[in-house]
Amino acid sequence: MTQVKSKQEARLQELIAAAKAMNLDVRTEKLLRDAGYRARSGRCRVNGQELILIDREVSIAEQIEFLAAELAGLQQQNNAPSTETPAELTKD
Numbered sequence: 001m002t003q004v005k006s007k008q009e010a011r012l013q014e015l016i017a018a019a020k021a022m023n024l025d026v027r028t029e030k031l032l033r034d035a036g037y038r039a040r041s042g043r044c045r046v047n048g049q050e051l052i053l054i055d056r057e058v059s060i061a062e063q064i065e066f067l068a069a070e071l072a073g074l075q076q077q078n079n080a081p082s083t084e085t086p087a088e089l090t091k092d
Contacts, residue, residue: 008060015067022074024050028063031055041066 016026024043031039031053041054041063052070054063 012064024052026052028054028056030057
């Protein structure tokens with residue numbers, strides 16, 4: 001059991017390192033909850049810096065699943081072909 005948890009923690013750290021390589025800040029925090037809403041892990045921008053907040057109250061497996069999906073989505077966005085024509089790309 002501890003070996004599995006150790007592997008999961010190592011995988012989470014690998015994903016966090018990959019995010020940092022993509023210029024994303026990753027923080028694992030206890031997200032506050034109140035009556036009427038449920039806080040969830042997510043991505044936002046703070047002072048121009050992309051930030052991913054991960055709810056530390058969920059399992060490590062869920063943290064890994066969220067971060068892996070978030071990074072995969074960002075990679076798809078960055079690799080998507082531009083919808084702009086070459087002329088639009090060079091406009092000032």
